[in-house]
Amino acid sequence: MDETRRSFIKGMLTGGTLLVFGIPATTQALSTSQIPSGNMRDCHLLLGNTPIDEAFAKGAQAACTRFSSFNQEGTLPAFQLADELLTNPLHIADLLTQSRNMRWVALMDYANAAIFTELVRNSERHLLALGSHMFVSSDSAVLPQRHVWTTASPAYSAGGLLASLLTQSQHDFSIVENFLEQTAVDKAMSDSSLAGFSSFRLAEQPAMHLYCAGVSPLEASQQIGWKASENWQPVLSRGDESSIDQDKTIMDAAIEHPRFDNWIEATGFAVVATALSMGIQQASCSNRAFVHRSNQRNSNHQGLSGQQFVSFVIDV
Amino acid sequence: MTSQYIALPKGVSEKNFDAAIRDFRKVLGDAAVLTSAEQLAPYIKTMMPVSDADHTPSAALLATTVEQIQKIVAICNQYKVPVWMISTGKNLGYGSAAPAERGQVVLDLKRMNRILEVDKDLAFALVEPGVTYQQLYDYIKEHKLGLWLSMPAPSAIAGPVGNTLDRGVGYTPYGEHFLFACGMEVVLANGEVLRTGMGSVPNSNTWQVFKWGYGPYLDGIFTQSNYGIVTKFGFWLMPEPPAFKPFVIQYQHEEDIVEIVETIRPLRISGVIPNAVVIAHALYEAPVKAKRSDYVSGPGSIPDEAVYRIMKDHKLGIWNVYAALYGTQEQIDVNWNIVTQAFTQSGKAKIMTEQEAGDDPAFAYRAKLMRGEMTLTEFSLYNWRGGGGSMWFAPVSQARGSETLKQMALTKQILAKYGLDYSGEFIVGMRDMHHIVDVLYDKTDPEQTKAAYQCFEELLTEFSARGYGTYRVNTAFMDKVAETYGPVQRNVHKILKKALDPNGILAPGKSGIR
Secondary structure, eight states, rough: OOHHHHHHHHHHHHHHHHHHHTOOOOSSOGGGGGGGOOOGEEEEEEEEEEESHHHHHHHHHHHHHHHHTGSSSSOOEEETTTTTTHHHHHHHHHHHHHSSSEEEEEEOOHHHHHHHHHHHHHOEEEEEEEEEEEEEOOOOOSSEEEEEEEEEGGGEEEEEHHHHHHHOOOOOOEEEEEESSSOOOOOTTTTTTOOOOOOOOOOEEEEEEHHHHHHHOOHHHTTOOOOOOEEEEOOOOTTTTHHHHHHHHHHHHHHHHHOOOOHHHHHHHHHHHHHHTTTOOSSSSSSSEEEEOTTOOOOOOOOTTOOEEEEEEOOO | OOOOSSOTTTTTOHHHHHHHHHHHHHHOGGGGOOOOOHHHHHHHOOSSSSSGGGGGEEEEEEEEEEEHHHHHHHHHHTOOOOEEESSSOOOOOTTSSSSTTTOOOEEOTTOOOOOEETTTTEEEEEEEETOOOHHHHHHHHHTTOOEEEOOTTTTGGGGGGHHHTTTOOOOSSOOOOOGGGEEEEHHHTSOOEEGGGGGTTTTTTTTTSSSSSSOOGGGGGGSSSSSSEEEEEEEEEEEEEEOOOEEEEESSSGGGGHHHHHHHHHHHHTSSSSSEEEEHHHOOOOOOTGGGGTTSSSSSSSHHHHHHHHHHTOOOOOOEEOOOOOOOOHHHHHHHHHHHHHSSSSSEEEEEEHHHHHOOHHHHHHHHHTTTTOOOGGGGGGGTSEEEEEHHHHHHHEEHHHHHHHEEEEEHHHHTTTTOOOOOOEEOSSSSSEEEEEEEEEEEEEEEEHHHHHHHHHHHHHHHHTTBBBOOOOOOHHHHHHHHHHHHHHHHHHHHHHHOTOOOBBOGGGGGGO
């Protein structure tokens, strides 16, 4: 078969694949100035078919409904990944190459994620956020629930929103966010607080922000693997007027969001809300962490043991 | 003031880097010079137990021609900007696509993906660095060339240039990849283009058929090195055999590794078993069939009792020997008799053919690798613990039973000390074994990440103290491994570096060479 014919058939197949998944294949690329950003993009889910994917999708759709004014349909189109990356990575590679002007929220296990990361780089797509999410049941784990994000900038940070949602569950958790670039943000939105958390800055490294609940900053920094330091300074004065405004912003958001008993649903909500450009909390920092230890610790980890997944937010 | 770059090369001011980027853009165009965080994020993720910030690039350049690369090295020399070269960038578990040092510019050659020649009669290929195994596989099938590839486990998404230059291995009779390399084109740091071997002779048609050329053989110095940028690469392909017979031999006790190796070595050296045989531990194969959390939770390495339950539940041996016979049916029948006689003598081995293995997923993916077909099943290892941490520990052993047992026991003991599992295999060369251990850990757990780092360091230290060298390592430990080979070799590497790349612009830190 000659190259032209093969390319033609490959194109037909790929176009068909895209349509099956509800993704229209764009036949011509937009110029840079035509590419919409943030909430103007069509957001799509890329999911497997496990109970974890199901829970994440539930939270994701809740976010979409909650912020439906930012999405034409009120629901996120989704297509299933199954084990395709291990068996047929070219299929997803074609999807990445052919799709245009969309924001994908993808969820998968670590094996698939290792391959997907490679495909994203190979197709020269923009990776906005890469999250690693884990629940360990061991009694010896001080923080059984852990989230670690590498995020292009604080503009794509879901950590603050997720922290506000997870405090409802009584499970102890940590959220660590590493930002590749610091973006200057509106003063009104910067350095904001989160209900129930105390906020700290490190004197010698002011770009590291730490939020603690039920735990001292020294202990918290040790538990998340940051350099232990006695120099954590509290930064928020409750009497400060602007701080009260900031608190209101955050607390309003926390109150208005639905309650999630399931941590994966909460994660789905936070990731998608952020992907729809509804991130609640932004900051001008390079690293940020939330560490939460509850007085009424929920030690019932039934069914949560070993739950783990990787989330992606990419622009294609 | 916030920089417009997510990182800067060591010792380069932002002003100078701006100028370099401007010049790169003139050569490559704006779209091929990546500097934004969103574009660079996919280059940053590594599986090593160090901060990804230590390996964050300042930019990535997407070159498509040799001429562009010549201009890029000129700019790098002018501004003293270091570049980290990747072909397809699939060095997973060894540092992935991220540079050895923060701020290095990634020179990504994935767009140089032309298959320049595949000769059916002489069974060789000449390709550019961005060509993937999948691409070459499709080409060979499409043109009905009757040739087989040998590839590592990331098969489809990886490529022959990067894998061979890092001295990776595959599973067919051509599994020791560098042994089958033949002829390179290399852009040197001064911009000159060298063709190794017969490639330096004008109008030569023997570049891909005769390795040695005249004078000192140079190809080796461009592997695991930073002495040049390989832009074309020749290698030999295996003619498709008329028949192929994969099989697995299972053993039930870890000490049986002695018998396995003593049985295989003569068969391998004499060519009865021609391929790079794999002796995989149960925990290397288990992730294809099981989850760790189904058997054990909590800290510490998995106990032997749980391993035996996994073996029983999923029909695995503690050692699973995957090998294959290639040739005419008559040759295979003769060799099969020799193999079965050798392995059945002690009564410990359980031999299974493809028919007997049925649809066993572990056998299926191993058989695919041994016939040079695409499969990514081995990525299941990353689900064993989860958390995204993985480092390949890769010491070399003699192909002698007592040695392999010693190495396995020592590795297992050190891993257990840090609460990690032994997910290991031996890949059998002619007289050596690549002992390959995936040090898997949860990178979201700071304690385990720290333990993994210390564990790896101890593995390297203890093995080198016993005279066991490591043949390949991730970018976080390259200096450490270079040290184990002693000061004289290190100095020779350094002298070569100074001579070929006086400004140190090519991948400083690769294999500990600066």
